[in-house]
Amino acid sequence: MSIDRAQVRHVARLARLALSEEEEERFAAQLGNVLEYVERLQAVDVSGVEPLGFAGDATAPLPLREDEPQPCLPREKVLSQAPEQNGEAFLVPRILE
């Protein structure tokens, strides 16, 4: 299973990752190797098998709670970690021209 530079660029865009040309080349080779390795899963007989997405407690349902409002963190505390904020909201570069 090989993966070319164009595919790497496409996936990098989906993942919101800017890659250098050198990274594109290296990842194409390394991801190709890993994909070749995982290719072995195609040989496993999974007919009639239900996918397992959660390996939690099989004998008990997940605990539920009442849907009641709970106190949340104060705004200034949360905003204090932002790279840019104006005391009320997170600031980001302009989205619409």
Next chain:
Amino acid sequence: MKADLLPLSLVSEALASGTVPADALLEAFLARIRALDGRLHAFLRLTENEAWAAAKASVQRRANGKALGPLDGVPIALKDIFCMEGVETCCGSRILRGYHPPYDATVVRKLRQAGAVIVGKTNMDEFAMGSSTENSAFGPTANPWDLTRSPGGSSGGSAAAVAARLVPGAFGTDTGGSIRQPAALVGCVGLKPTYGRVSRFGVIAFASSLDQVGPFAQDVKGVAHLLGAVAGHDPNDQTSSERPVPDYASALDKGVRGLRIGVPPEYFGEGLAPEVEKAVRAGIESLRAQGCEVRETPLPNSPHAIATYYIVATAEASSNLARYDGVRYGHRAKASQLLEMYEKTRAEGFGAEVKRRIMLGTYALSAGYYDAYYLRAQKVRALIRRDFDQAFASVDAVISPTSPTTAFRLGEKMDDPLAMYLNDVYTVPVNLAGLPGISLPCGFDSKGLPIGLQLIGRPFDEETLLRIARAAEPAEQRLPPILEGR
């Protein structure tokens, strides 16, 4: 032996009997950290102010006859994946440099309630992705047994800190072996509890269907004390189980007569170092001699576990790590457009292995590949779990090596991601199946490097697992050369 060289359960007894006060104990461990950590780099930062306040409060409680339990006054280190309010928490990544969480992880809160003395945050592979601690943005950690070798990973800092007696106990996280493999490589005990046993609230997420919190100590009883303090339901973590938490330490010494241990032939095949196999088989014989019934237990789908894991874990990681976008916390790159800001922030903030895994996970989830990769991996995951369910119909625990080799050299596997991934061949099936697993020391190879043995148990049966581990753990503890001035 000095109290600060004892395993955790004996440190706890020394505190309880008054042989050593908590403040003197803290000073002894801090002195050792100052003396040795320049060479080890187990810690990313110390929380000395909190530690001193906690140690003095512990001394006061004992003076008033109000001690809190086995962890009261015991110094503990935490992997830098646990959020502590106001304490920089980077998860080994440049992208979180300067991040001071606005709240505490539940594990942190519970440890404080138990009287533990939190001394600092330990080094780790970036976002817990790695098996050597070399993927830390802040430089690697060295193995106390040989400073040119890796302590394993991703919780390598916590493991090295315990092995070098910088602390008697520590916590890490285990998504594919990140507690058990470093425990094996540095010669201490490391437990990955059942999925759902310990709250992950405030623990930075890697792969949410696999991540679990667990302890390190030099002895099984110490690990039992640490697990007891943090296990249990947390309303802030929907996946944490409401099952009651037993008194893990009290069941340890029941012996193992009549317990049935399964040996999976798939875990003793190609790639296993002969010296590791010999030591693990000697461990099995020791359990047999103590009255365990040993039988062969096939786990035929385990050889598919690495391939399954690197689809499931990377897919979940690509989704979890989407939150690092330069908006709410952490690093932000300079850019005039939003999309450019996202892409540059992530390019500058993430290291090579994290980028590789985000790419692989995004690919596996992308249009046209989802069924072939992600869905198929989840089906193979079901088969791996089914193997264990069938095994536990006739055995009480499964035994295997923890890692196919002893500690490898720093740098040795950095250019070959696949070779690094294969370190986890015996540990990832346990995460995929959501089971508890423990690694404990079972001897040394001819280079003097520690060898680890893994026990795997039924879901939520940490008690039996710890009981067998207690019977299998070595009677005597060897100190790493760094502690003998070599």
